[in-house]
Amino acid sequence: MTxxxxxxxxxxxxxxxxxxxxxxxxxxxxxxxAAIRAVTGDAPxxxxxxxxxxxxxxxxxxxxxxxxxxxxxxTAADHVTAIHVFNEKNPQPHxxxxxxxxxNGRALVRTRIKLADTQKVVAVAETSDGAFWSAGADVIxxxxxxxxxxx
Amino acid sequence: MNKRSLALALGAVFFASLxxxxxxxxxxxxxxxxxxxxxxxxxxxxxxxPAMLFVQAGEALWKQKVGAADKxxxxxxxxxxxxxxxxxxxxxxxxxxxxxxxxxxxxxCRTTQQKAEPLRPESDDLLQLTAWVALQSRxxxxxxxxxxxxxxxxxxGERLFTERQGQLNLSCAACHDANAGKKLGGATIPQGHxxxxxxxxxxxxxxxxxxxxxxxxxxxxxxxxxxxxxxxYVALEAYLMERARGMTMDAPAVRP
Amino acid sequence: xxxxxINAPKTARRGETIELKALILHPMETGFRPGAxxxxxxxxxxxxxxxxxxxxxxxxxxxxxxxxxxPYVSFCAVASESGVVRLRWSGDNGFAVEESVTVTVT
Numbered sequence: 001m002t003x004x005x006x007x008x009x010x011x012x013x014x015x016x017x018x019x020x021x022x023x024x025x026x027x028x029x030x031x032x033x034a035a036i037r038a039v040t041g042d043a044p045x046x047x048x049x050x051x052x053x054x055x056x057x058x059x060x061x062x063x064x065x066x067x068x069x070x071x072x073x074x075t076a077a078d079h080v081t082a083i084h085v086f087n088e089k090n091p092q093p094h095x096x097x098x099x100x101x102x103x104n105g106r107a108l109v110r111t112r113i114k115l116a117d118t119q120k121v122v123a124v125a126e127t128s129d130g131a132f133w134s135a136g137a138d139v140i141x142x143x144x145x146x147x148x149x150x151x
Numbered sequence: 152m153n154k155r156s157l158a159l160a161l162g163a164v165f166f167a168s169l170x171x172x173x174x175x176x177x178x179x180x181x182x183x184x185x186x187x188x189x190x191x192x193x194x195x196x197x198x199x200x201p202a203m204l205f206v207q208a209g210e211a212l213w214k215q216k217v218g219a220a221d222k223x224x225x226x227x228x229x230x231x232x233x234x235x236x237x238x239x240x241x242x243x244x245x246x247x248x249x250x251x252x253x254x255x256x257x258x259x260c261r262t263t264q265q266k267a268e269p270l271r272p273e274s275d276d277l278l279q280l281t282a283w284v285a286l287q288s289r290x291x292x293x294x295x296x297x298x299x300x301x302x303x304x305x306x307x308g309e310r311l312f313t314e315r316q317g318q319l320n321l322s323c324a325a326c327h328d329a330n331a332g333k334k335l336g337g338a339t340i341p342q343g344h345x346x347x348x349x350x351x352x353x354x355x356x357x358x359x360x361x362x363x364x365x366x367x368x369x370x371x372x373x374x375x376x377x378x379x380x381x382x383x384y385v386a387l388e389a390y391l392m393e394r395a396r397g398m399t400m401d402a403p404a405v406r407p
Numbered sequence: 408x409x410x411x412x413i414n415a416p417k418t419a420r421r422g423e424t425i426e427l428k429a430l431i432l433h434p435m436e437t438g439f440r441p442g443a444x445x446x447x448x449x450x451x452x453x454x455x456x457x458x459x460x461x462x463x464x465x466x467x468x469x470x471x472x473x474x475x476x477x478p479y480v481s482f483c484a485v486a487s488e489s490g491v492v493r494l495r496w497s498g499d500n501g502f503a504v505e506e507s508v509t510v511t512v513t
Binding site: 199 | 410412428430431432434435475476477
């Protein structure tokens with residue numbers, strides 16, 4: 001056997017143990033769109049004002065750092081009321097739902113999320129005038145090597 | 152099966168990248184240097200590094216009186232006295248004839264000084280205490296002891312590192328010496344330096360020891376991992392520390 | 408012992424926007440992963456994170472299984488008056504942890 005073939009087998013083995021079980025309930029582009037619509041209702045989703053900062057390529061999908069900031073004066077009259085984050089291919093489309101207001105001073109949320117696969121992440125901000133703004137990003141998730149057997 | 156096909160595709164470039172030429176300069180790089188900026192930032196920021204949760208718990212354990220002796224680590228040791236300690240283990244403790252790693256040294260104090268049960272390998276308490284002790288050596292150069300008895304231990308470690316084993320007939324050196332810097336699946340093969348242990352591995356979603364890391368590589372090689380208390384780990388660790396002599400300790404690190 | 412790490416400035420100027428960061432030990436088990444015997448490990452997540460400043464809620468986050476293990480959350484707050492910022496995490500299996508920090512406004 002060539003060395004390359006050996007390596008391939010090694011990688012294939014490593015990949016198998018990190019795969020999630022194939023699950024009919026996995027979020028798809030349609031469930032992603034439906035989950036967003038459940039938040040926005042009939043209101044249009046406008047691009048802009050939202051900045052979604054997430055690395056384009058991550059070495060492991062178990063903890064992907066993400067920052068959402070929204071351009072807003074955050075005054076009583078004009079502020080962000082909510083920030084929602086969705087994903088395309090995890091088993092469920094919802095990632096989180098944050099409620100904000102003028103007491104925050106700045107519309108910002110940082111957290112770390114799980115991404116089961118290479119996929120799109122979408123952030124939606126709701127403002128006090130009832131408008132919805134959004135930004136999306138594609139994240140490539142590579143797999144860890146030399147993981148341990150789960151059994 | 153997206154991940155799998157991606158892994159196979161990337162696997163094909165395993166040998167496509169160029170090997171670093173062996174020059175006079177120090178070409179050693181830590182696993183930290185092989186990570187992307189997002190993970191480097193996660194490690195560098197103590198308010199974001201999840202390993203700091205374990206360090207905090209370790210500090211509480213350090214002060215807790217336990218065992219028949221009803222003594223805390225802090226009753227016998229100052230925090231300052233732990234500086235540089237993690238950078239020189241494995242070592243042979245005074246009066247002993249066998250080397251122990253840092254976890255083994257802490258367990259020696261558990262049994263002989265505190266008169267308590269040893270902590271289980273990879274248990275939360277042992278990892279937390281080790282993380283707290285290791286943090287005191289942050290920024291220190293790795294400095295294995297000059298003890299001449301350690302030469303044989305390191306030689307055994309080097310033998311284990313260079314010997315082919317497992318169903319894939321690979322050696323540690325085949326990856327970490329000959330192919331470091333190249334891609335294996337999506338991961339960059341690091342040179343395999345022990346600068347950051349115990350560390351928070353995203354794959355584990357928790358803190359783990361250098362032993363656990365070595366076990367993962369052994370499983371990846373389709374080799375039977377040694378028992379947790381096996382001397383092989385201590386020998387491998389001693390060799391890895393010698394190989395990394397002078398490199399900077401950055402425990403508790405973050406790795407993918 | 409609740410294992411929580413909170414990072415907030417001890418003092419702030421009145422009206423200044425400060426950032427608060429919090430880490431908590433929690434497995435965030437998704438409920439989608441098979442365990443050793445092939446059966447699915449039951450879901451065990453934090454569902455809610457709230458922050459209040461002197462008793463007034465200023466931030467809330469509803470979490471899904473897609474939040475990484477040992478959740479990290481960071482948000483901003485206007486330092487309106489000196490007081491206690493109370494953080495609360497609650498979730499599956501009756502999980503409930505509360506921790507607070509004091510911010511002195513000058």
